[in-house]
Amino acid sequence: MDLKKFFKPKNFFLLFLLLVISFSTPEGFAQIQTDKGEGVFFVNSNPFSYKDKNGFTVVVGEIHNKHLFPITDVKIRVDFFSDISDEPIDSVIGSTTLNSISGQENSPFLIKSSMPNSAISRIGATLLSFDSSSDKPISLSIITNSLKLDDSLNLSGNITNNGNENATNIKIHLISTDIFDPPRVVGVASIDLENFLNPGKSQAFSINGTMNSKSVNYYVLAESENYLSVSTVVDSKKISSQSKIITLNDVNVTNIKQNNSIVFSPIRIDAQILLQEFTSINSEEHYVFYVQIKEAESGLVEFIGSSSAILQENLPKNPSIIWIPENDGLFFIESYLWNTDDVSLSSPGEILIVNINAE
Numbered sequence: 001m002d003l004k005k006f007f008k009p010k011n012f013f014l015l016f017l018l019l020v021i022s023f024s025t026p027e028g029f030a031q032i033q034t035d036k037g038e039g040v041f042f043v044n045s046n047p048f049s050y051k052d053k054n055g056f057t058v059v060v061g062e063i064h065n066k067h068l069f070p071i072t073d074v075k076i077r078v079d080f081f082s083d084i085s086d087e088p089i090d091s092v093i094g095s096t097t098l099n100s101i102s103g104q105e106n107s108p109f110l111i112k113s114s115m116p117n118s119a120i121s122r123i124g125a126t127l128l129s130f131d132s133s134s135d136k137p138i139s140l141s142i143i144t145n146s147l148k149l150d151d152s153l154n155l156s157g158n159i160t161n162n163g164n165e166n167a168t169n170i171k172i173h174l175i176s177t178d179i180f181d182p183p184r185v186v187g188v189a190s191i192d193l194e195n196f197l198n199p200g201k202s203q204a205f206s207i208n209g210t211m212n213s214k215s216v217n218y219y220v221l222a223e224s225e226n227y228l229s230v231s232t233v234v235d236s237k238k239i240s241s242q243s244k245i246i247t248l249n250d251v252n253v254t255n256i257k258q259n260n261s262i263v264f265s266p267i268r269i270d271a272q273i274l275l276q277e278f279t280s281i282n283s284e285e286h287y288v289f290y291v292q293i294k295e296a297e298s299g300l301v302e303f304i305g306s307s308s309a310i311l312q313e314n315l316p317k318n319p320s321i322i323w324i325p326e327n328d329g330l331f332f333i334e335s336y337l338w339n340t341d342d343v344s345l346s347s348p349g350e351i352l353i354v355n356i357n358a359e
Helices: none
Strands: 013-015 040-042 048-051 057-065 071-081 090-094 106-112 122-132 138-149 152-161 171-177 185-192 202-210 217-223 239-241 245-255 267-276 284-295 301-312 320-323 329-338 352-356
Touching: 040 122, 057 071, 057 122, 057 185, 071 106, 090 106, 106 185, 138 217, 152 171, 152 185, 152 217, 171 202, 185 202, 245 284, 245 329, 245 352, 267 284, 267 301, 267 329, 284 320, 301 320
Parallel strands: 138 239
Antiparallel strands: 013 122, 040 057, 048 057, 057 106, 071 090, 071 122, 138 152, 152 202, 171 185, 171 217, 245 267, 267 320, 284 301, 284 329, 329 352
16 A cells, blocks of 8 residues: 545516625535525525536536425526636526425526536526416326436336326436435436326336435426426335445544644544445445645655544444644645555545644
8 A cells, every 4th residue: 555656476576686605616515695585595505516427517406495385487597617717617597407396395406517618616606586486286196116326327116197187298307415414416317208197197217317426315306387296205225236335525624723723733634434335235344544644845745644443334434533733834635545455445535735834
């Protein structure tokens, strides 16, 4: 092992603007400001963003309708920034996944950049407007059969029309969420059914999508021109995985004395590790969490620390490593997760930067 190599009455329109307060990189967070009292807001102040296989930057999140009446035509603007300017290099206006959001309910959204651009590194999301909507009865019901996970998602199930009219233009959505509280949406996969569904009739469906390693739970929504479904959670007993999924999440640095980072002042590096294994067999993994700290200018290794334990299914571990810096300067903090045979269990953690002062 060599770490060094490494709403009102209908037709009343409400327009409001929420200012963007901060940004962050794809494959992580995009921060936004939440509700200012209008009753419609982002569920998470840190929606997830990533780059897809074609180089587009994708932002996924969730909108909550706090009103007792349904809303529609929700408009969300996403600005895409580079590291070198506060002027967006791309802007896209999109909407929620559901066209109609019932009162006191949520809808996910997925908005991607207008073109592939590797320079995009920061995201800003702004909630622009919405309108009141007529009620859509909850007349679609969903039964999930199985969800298979490997490098992709494959969900099968059945949808039934319990209404008195044909359900037309039916869309079904599989939503993936992570372990945050409240959970963040990290993926949305959707299909359109080709045929309408007669009253009392059912139809089988399948949804294929891209697997996100941060996904922990899954639910399904459906909507037609005239009906909605309730949110149907995929039972973990119906989920099967070709292999276990281990993720290294939320690496962060804390100055224990809560003052400036100075020489000989202890620094704590924390992380969260999660093992997912969707089988009836209990699974565990012996792991070693490594932290390597390099002097930024020279690249020389200043410190290596490790913490080891046994990781069990769906029981997060939160290892901590203490570093007492002996020199001042700028340092890169790298983190790795290996097994006891020095085989990598997950992608490396996010590289952090800390400035150590002599005074």
